[in-house]
Amino acid sequence: MVNIIWLLMLLAGIIVAGFNGHIEVVTKASLEAAQTAVNLAFELIGLMAMWLGLLKIAEEAGLVALLARLLRPFTRYLFPEIPRDHPAIGSIIMNLSANILGLGNAATPFGLKAMQELQTLNPRPGEATPAMCTFLGLNTGCLTLIPATIIGIRAAASSTDPTIIVGPTILATGFSMITAVVGDRLLRRFYNGRRG
Amino acid sequence: MTELIIEVSRWAIPLVLFFIPLYGHLRGVPVYETFVAGAEDGFKVAVKIIPFLVGMLVAIGVFRASGAMDLFARALNPVLHLIGVPGEVLPLAIMRPLSGGGALGIAAELIGNYGPDSFIGRLASVMQGSTDTTFYVLTVYFGSVGVRRYRYALALGLLADISSLIAAIVICRLMFG
Numbered sequence: 001m002v003n004i005i006w007l008l009m010l011l012a013g014i015i016v017a018g019f020n021g022h023i024e025v026v027t028k029a030s031l032e033a034a035q036t037a038v039n040l041a042f043e044l045i046g047l048m049a050m051w052l053g054l055l056k057i058a059e060e061a062g063l064v065a066l067l068a069r070l071l072r073p074f075t076r077y078l079f080p081e082i083p084r085d086h087p088a089i090g091s092i093i094m095n096l097s098a099n100i101l102g103l104g105n106a107a108t109p110f111g112l113k114a115m116q117e118l119q120t121l122n123p124r125p126g127e128a129t130p131a132m133c134t135f136l137g138l139n140t141g142c143l144t145l146i147p148a149t150i151i152g153i154r155a156a157a158s159s160t161d162p163t164i165i166v167g168p169t170i171l172a173t174g175f176s177m178i179t180a181v182v183g184d185r186l187l188r189r190f191y192n193g194r195r196g
Numbered sequence: 197m198t199e200l201i202i203e204v205s206r207w208a209i210p211l212v213l214f215f216i217p218l219y220g221h222l223r224g225v226p227v228y229e230t231f232v233a234g235a236e237d238g239f240k241v242a243v244k245i246i247p248f249l250v251g252m253l254v255a256i257g258v259f260r261a262s263g264a265m266d267l268f269a270r271a272l273n274p275v276l277h278l279i280g281v282p283g284e285v286l287p288l289a290i291m292r293p294l295s296g297g298g299a300l301g302i303a304a305e306l307i308g309n310y311g312p313d314s315f316i317g318r319l320a321s322v323m324q325g326s327t328d329t330t331f332y333v334l335t336v337y338f339g340s341v342g343v344r345r346y347r348y349a350l351a352l353g354l355l356a357d358i359s360s361l362i363a364a365i366v367i368c369r370l371m372f373g
């Protein structure tokens with residue numbers, strides 16, 4: 001699926017640019033995007049280092065294990081194939097907590113750490129495991145309690161009530177999180193069936 | 197309410213930086229050494245995702261800059277109009293899973309043009325706040341461990357995005373008319 005979408009975006013873009021007579025846009029956009037990708041990765045280095053350092057302290061101090069124990073009923077249901085005390089659980093919980101609290105820049109480092117740990121359980125390293133798919137589904141459909149960035153933009157645009165959107169956002173993300181959990185169950189069954 | 201949330205986001209990271217090292221110290225963890233040991237991984241992971249990010253951002257960049265994205269939005273417009281989606285927010289809906297920065301730009305523009313307290317302004321705010329940059333997340337997360345075959349992760353991510361989008365529209369219609 002990702003191959004097809006990638007190809008379609010690229011080809012559709014080039015064809016449209018060609019028809020509109022501004023094909024040079026493609027050259028410019030592609031080279032700029034490549035540069036942006038590297039800049040993004042470099043920005044991530046410092047962020048990753050800081051949050052992974054803090055995460056390590058939290059792990060050594062037993063904070064992460066404490067959280068993992070508290071939330072075990074949920075994680076057992078969502079990730080049945082991850083062993084009980086595996087470190088992946090702690091990282092997944094840290095990532096989802098960061099997402100829920102709207103701490104976007106902490107969520108990515110925790111999420112990448114979780115992926116590394118999930119990868120140690122992967123029998124076919126080039127291919128996603130069901131646990132990874134579940135985790136990414138939860139991640140993109142995650143409940144958000146504090147959409148801080150957009151509140152800031154609304155306040156800057158001198159809204160009379162910048163936080164009026166918090167309630168609807170919680171409802172909408174709650175709904176998408178439920179959809180992600182249910183969808184994950186159905187897709188798991190479908191994929192397992194297909195593979196026999 | 198606004199004040200409270202702004203205060204919470206101002207204090208969140210300082211509090212985490214205060215509490216975790218303090219707690220670690222009280223539990224006998226050599227905090228600085230442990231921090232450095234954990235931080236070591238940051239560089240490796242960031243470098244590893246570069247090829248994946250380049251691939252994804254180039255395709256998205258070409259799709260967007262060429263005008264193909266706008267064309268796609270206009271083609272979808274009549275269909276979505278039938279189910280009550282205002283055409284103004286469509287570019288935001290399409291941009292949201294592709295690029296976080298791009299979507300934020302569109303949302304800010306909609307809020308600026310229509311006003312933060314208009315229906316469009318509120319709907320754009322809820323949409324921006326409730327969906328995620330699925331393509332970016334998948335690219336970076338899978339890229340960091342070298343997974344190239346995503347199985348059903350993309351389908352599930354897009355399903356979550358579409359459901360929060362629909363929920364955002366329905367809820368805004370009910371609450372803000």
